[in-house]
Amino acid sequence: MQAVGWTLAAGWAAVFPLASAVPNQVFWGALAAPAYAVAALLRLALPRRIAAAAAAGAALLGAVLLPLVLLSLSGRRQSEVMVVERSADLLVHTGVPYLPHPVLASDFNPYLPMMTLFGVPRAVLGNVGPVNLLLGDARVWFAAAFLGCLLACGRLLGAGSRWRLLPPLAALTASPLIALALTGGGVDLPLIGVCCLALALAANGRALPAGLVLGFACALKWTAWPALPVAALLLWRLYGRRPAARAAGTALLASAAVILPFALTRAGVLLEQVVRFPLGLTAVPTPAGSPLPGRVLAGLGPVGHAVSLALLCLGSVAVAGWLLVRPPTGAVAACDRLAAGLTVAFALAPAGRFGYLALPTVLVLWPRLAAGRARRVAAAGPVERYGTMRVADRRTGSAARESWHG
Incomplete structure (x- = not known):
């Protein structure tokens, strides 16, 4: 196969x-x-x-x-990478990562302020010399965040040492789904990894770290925001209201600390570039134009655009209802709920790319790969060979089985 x-x-x-x-x-x-x-x-x-x-x-x-x-x-590099690297240069020199009067589509920065972090190496290192060209490239740091988060997620799901996770992670990263995104733009890769890590932390009852990771994700891009209620419901179902409230409060405070300074001082710019531009509501059309259902409807004119937004709202309400009626009981189930919500959003939004679907796909695949490996480790017995030592790890095997069946 x-x-x-x-x-x-x-x-x-x-x-x-x-x-x-x-x-x-x-x-x-x-x-x-x-x-x-x-x-x-x-x-x-x-x-x-x-x-x-x-x-x-x-x-x-x-x-x-x-x-x-x-x-x-x-x-x-593609326009997404140039936008992130330019935003970091703007932040260093002007204190604001957004151009005040964008004219072309490439002038818009549709990302929240934390995404600028990945462009800082370029702003610091510049473009002189092969080492600086490579280490300053935002794609390298997108990939590092993606791989690091997925490794940490796998270990939290009980898959054992990082060496056990390398073969499936290498195959996933080398697949066309990730390889093309990583070498071309890759702006969504850190978001995928951070969401997986946040839900794995929540499944393990680590409310404060989960909240901090969620806050980081919510300050990267608006598409991470649905992960917050999913993680909160997961914590509530498994550990009670207080851990859920702690994680949600931490995430809101952490993301607000990053976003509010710009929202208070550049509210119009932030609204125009981060909200209206991705939704296709500005005079300059977004380059995200794959023939997904929402995009096709929006292309029919103002009525089609309104229908697209209405269907997006209805789809979001339907997924929210599913989440409330059947809250997740493990990391795999939580990632499934989040993947469903994001798929609806990407498919019905007035503007979108097929590449966006990599995010829900990885959310479905990676926790299952990691949990499946954990089940194989557990099935081998409570004592497992690790190097020249034998270690017992019943707890992680049990947690992985709960996540798998949740």
């Missing part, structure tokens, strides 16, 4: 040099397609005990590391 998956990935990547009009996507496809083909061959030809790791390594090298390094050294 893995060989089939890598073969399909090779076919998907090969389409981009032929059909895409985006230069970075064409470049990625030219490197990724042969890498995926090699991964499929390795999976078939090598002994079973090393085939999966070798295939994932080949795909990771050719579809992620090589294109990311080459694109960074050549200074080629």
Whole structure:
């Protein structure tokens, strides 16, 4: 099955040099397609005990590391990355990460202030020299946050040491779903990782850390806000009202500490760029124009745009009702609820991209991969070999089973 998956990935990547009009996507496809083909061959030809790791390594090298390094050294990046890096430069020199009078779509910054953090290395290091070009690239820090959060999430779900998590994480990162986003824009990757980590912390009863992580997420991008009620209900269901209130209060205070200074001093700019522009309500159209249902409706005119917003509200109410009627009882169930809400939002919003669907997809896949690995560890017995020592870990196995069945 893995060989089939890598073969399909090779076919998907090969389409981009032929059909895409985006230069970075064409470049990625030219490197990724042969890498995926090699991964499929390795999976078939090598002994079973090393085939999966070798295939994932080949795909990771050719579809992620090589294109990311080459694109960074050549200074080629998509508009999302340029917006984040420019916002950091503006913050350093003017104290505000938003242009006051945007004219073009690339002048708008649709992200909340914390996203600027990923552009700070570019503002500090500049563009001189290969090391500065690579380490200053916001995509590198998007990827680091994504991978670090998913590793931490997996360990919280009871999957054992980080070494046990590396094979599935490498395969997920090398998949076209993540590889293309990481090498091209990657702005949603840290958001995916932070949401997974926050819900894993909540499932483990760590209310204060969960609140801090949620606050960080809610100050990155508005799409993280649905994670707050999901995490609060998860804590309430498992540990009671006080931990839920503690996490929610911490998240609100942490995010408000970042957003309020700009909301009070630049309210009009923040509303225009962070709210109205992504919803397609400004005179300058957003470049997010994939033919999702909401976008198709919005393209029919003012009536279609209104219908799109109405359906978005109805869909959000339906998901909220499901969340209240059947609150999550584990990390997997919580991630499923959040993924459903985000899928509805991305599908019915007046503007959106197919790439946004990577967020709910990873929310569904990664907790299951990590919890499934934890179940296999637990099934092997209460005593597990770790290096040259044997350690018992019944608690994490039990927590993972609860998360899986929740």
